[in-house]
Amino acid sequence: MTTEYASTGDPRRGIELLWGLREPARKGPKPRLSVERIARAAIEIADAEGLAALSMRRVAERLGVTAMSLYTYVPSKAELLDVMLDTVYAEVTGRGDGDDEGGWRAKLARVARENWALYRRHPWLLQVSTRRPVLGPNLIAKYDRELSAVDGIGLTDVEMDLVVSLVSDYVHGAVRGAVQADALVERTGMTDEEWWRRAGPILAEVLEPERYPLAARVGAAAGAEYGAASDPERSFEFGLSILLDGIETLLRAKSATTAGHDSGAGTDATS
Structure with a gap:
């Protein structure tokens, strides 16, 4: 590509x-x-x-x-x-009715899903490197809206930028599999489920489970669950949850550090 x-x-x-x-x-x-x-x-x-x-x-x-x-x-x-x-x-700059609902986690998840959907509507976006950003009014509005999801939660300005970039980079990587899956179905005229139904029995004829016990066991469970080799949307949601957990851990650590400093300052003042 x-x-x-x-x-x-x-x-x-x-x-x-x-x-x-x-x-x-x-x-x-x-x-x-x-x-x-x-x-x-x-x-x-x-x-x-x-x-x-x-x-x-x-x-x-x-x-x-x-x-x-x-x-x-x-x-x-x-x-x-x-x-x-x-x-x-x-397409993702307008502030909707639900933008202020929920805490930072719900807002960041909404940002991620909106960007996921944007890539699905316009898959050619994955072909464009924006290392040098397009400094137009809609990009600025998009960036401002995404920053608002983490405004006032205890992050520095640079950390706010890093968190928004982290979410953006995650979506960019995660959505690639979904876009490729869409293109593959269009090119071959065969869904992943149809392909798996044809390929699975053939694989069973040649695969020796005792040589690859983990691959055989986990692959069979995943294939039965997804009806395909993978489920890009489910992987996206799983990864997003883990990503948000990591940001929450960062916020807790910062809050604990701030509380410790405040406690120490109080002790010094009364000693």
């Missing part, structure tokens, strides 16, 4: 485009195109066929215009990719 890289264009040109400062000024009738319309067309292509199919020419064909006409709005494919990313980030 080819990796694309976000924010590879000119930083000023890209940020101005993301924040709506490069929309061409025109007089007369409303123009046929806009940056948003171009981005939506590009997203539709990427959703259906992956980033390998994306080009300025393909987007132009989808919109019924010439490729050259796109460059009036979007300077290059590099900036187009950045706008695409920021556009889909808008």
Whole structure:
């Protein structure tokens, strides 16, 4: 799978485009195109066929215009990719009715599941390295919303950033298996359960359980449970629970350290 890289264009040109400062000024009738319309067309292509199919020419064909006409709005494919990313980030920036419900754990779990669903809707996101983030309004809003899940729970600002990054990195890794499973079913026309029903009996003919006792026992139990070789969504939820447990351990340790310092200060003051 080819990796694309976000924010590879000119930083000023890209940020101005993301924040709506490069929309061409025109007089007369409303123009046929806009940056948003171009981005939506590009997203539709990427959703259906992956980033390998994306080009300025393909987007132009989808919109019924010439490729050259796109460059009036979007300077290059590099900036187009950045706008695409920021556009889909808008899907998880709005604060819903349930955002304030529950404690930090419920809020972080909600953040993780929303990002999981975002990757499932737009699997091409896994093909983009965001080591240099797309500094658009929707990314900033997304980051702010995710930070609010851990605001005021005893973390420093840097720790808040690290926790949000930890959750984001976990989702990015965990969802890859689910996206690959989706693509595999589409490519082969066979579900994992169907494949397992065909492959399982053949494996039983050649596998010697006494040579691999743990693999045979655990693999049989897992296969019977999942009806497949694995269950990406169940693995995601299991790992998320363990991850949140780890963050809770961190918070307890910080709370105990703070209490110890306060106790020590009180003892010194009265001695």
